Amino acid sequence: MRIAVHGASGFTGSLIVAELVRRDITPVLVGRDAARLRRVAHKSGLPDAEIRVAALDDIEALAAAFADCDAVINAAGPFTFWGEPVVRAAIAARRPYLDTTGEPAYLHKILTTYDQAAKDAGIAVLPAVQDDGVPGDLIAALAAARLDAPIAEIVVADLRRPGAASRGTARSMAAIAVLDQIEYRDGDWRPAADSASTLTEPGETEPVTVTPLALPGVYTVPRHVDSPVVRGVIRTEVGELFAGLSGEVAETIPEIPDPAVLAASRWFVLAEATGVDGRRARGWVTGFDPYGSTAVIAVEAARRLVTDGAPAGTLTPAQVFDPAGFLAALTDHGITWQVETLAAV
Structure with a gap:
């Protein structure tokens, strides 16, 4: 199983990478700064982890970074400013998507705006996968x-x-x-x-x-x-x-x-x-x-999305998981x- 972590060089993203490594799931580190991503890979005990650099204004490059992964976890906030391009790229790559936002207006926008696009792509889009x-x-x-x-x-x-x-x-x-x-x-x-x-x-x-x-x-x-x-x-x-x-x-x-x-x-x-x-x-x-708990919750959710599947569309946790x-x-x-x-x- 290969999980792309966008924003892997941030604090929460680095914890998610470490949790994936702990659970023997292969992380693919995605972000804008290769040097910072490499430092996270070394710190996580996986110095040879795959690093992919893509800017937020290049949806095509982001989609290519996600294309051969089983799912995408986005941990790069504030999501209000930076979240939507990653959602669009995951939909373009037809890869299940989840993020760690706690920003209510952004959460509402994703649930209401991208439902049909996610259904057309045949994937689940699951925002707000974090400790509350x-x-x-x-x-x-x-x-x-x-x-x-x-x-x-x-x-x-x-x-x-x-x-x-x-x-x-x-x-x-x-x-x-x-x-x-x-x-x-x-x-x-x-x-x-x-x-x-x-x-x-x-x-x-x-x-x-x-x-x-x-x-x-x-x-x-x-x-x-x-x-x-x-x-x-x-x-x-x-x-x-x-x-x-x-x-x-x-x-x-x-x-x-x-x-x-x-x-x-x-x-x-x-x-x-x-x-x-x-x-x-x-x-x-x-x-x-709370940050360690968010990493555990996000990785468990991504693992279940991949192994158990989920309906297509924008969804909430209780619509996907028992x-x-x-x-x-x-x-x-x-x-x-x-x-x-x-x-x-």
């Missing part, structure tokens, strides 16, 4: 499945505390910080109510204040769960940090986070479903080191999950 996009989508599907009555609302919450962030993440968050927050309501994506609320994290006694954020689940969950409302929220303190980001501030953040801080950074994604009868169910997925089966595969990597039924409201 996949867990949030899959655990929301499992929570909703616990209820017998029709769904009234689904809330997807990213409850991680402030922690390590790479320069690439900061750039992406700065790119979306100026956008209005969105929720899914009554068949369309609309501005979210700009108000704080509280939510209790499983295992904790005190509720935390959360504010709206258009997490990937706001765009992915409505594609497979029939719910009139899907909202995304994060801890208010984290939202305030995001709101303070600018392009200038992002450039002052180290490209690679402090390893000790990174290893201790815990991420926690929760989904709560409420039925029209007031019954509730919730599920959560949690782990440490939610419980995929999450179970992550437990060997320190990622845990649970689903439970709650008392009715």
Whole structure:
């Protein structure tokens, strides 16, 4: 199996390359700088890895770089600025595509704009394959499945505390910080109510204040769960940090986070479903080191796309993978999950 990694010289891309090598999957390193790509190959213990240089403005060269690979993982953000040429190149090469974006407007654009092109090419296009996009989508599907009555609302919450962030993440968050927050309501994506609320994290006694954020689940969950409302929220303190980001501030953040801080950074994604009868169910997925977890999730998703296949078109994780089966595969990597039924409201 050969997996092309576009943006392999970046922080997340280099972790994906290392994870592919660890799992005896052949990486093909694609980017704009051959010297940087070679350094990643050496660091990953595969000095003879194949290096392919292609610019974003040369779709033909990008497509040629992907043509003999089994799938493409794009890890080069901000995706809002740099993502679409890679999608177009993967479609031109007829290679299954996934990326690690967390940028909501870009995610929505890919899902809605490239569906027919992906179907015509006979490939799956799967954006937001990272530490909140996949867990949030899959655990929301499992929570909703616990209820017998029709769904009234689904809330997807990213409850991680402030922690390590790479320069690439900061750039992406700065790119979306100026956008209005969105929720899914009554068949369309609309501005979210700009108000704080509280939510209790499983295992904790005190509720935390959360504010709206258009997490990937706001765009992915409505594609497979029939719910009139899907909202995304994060801890208010984290939202305030995001709101303070600018392009200038992002450039002052180290490209690679402090390893000790990174290893201790815990991420926690929760989904709560409420039925029209007031019954509730919730599920959560949690782990440490969000970037290492993203690498594991992206490689597992790419492996399954190649070995198991997928329908053609733009898809969400729960439309491609068995939610419980995929999450179970992550437990060997320190990622845990649970689903439970709650008392009715």
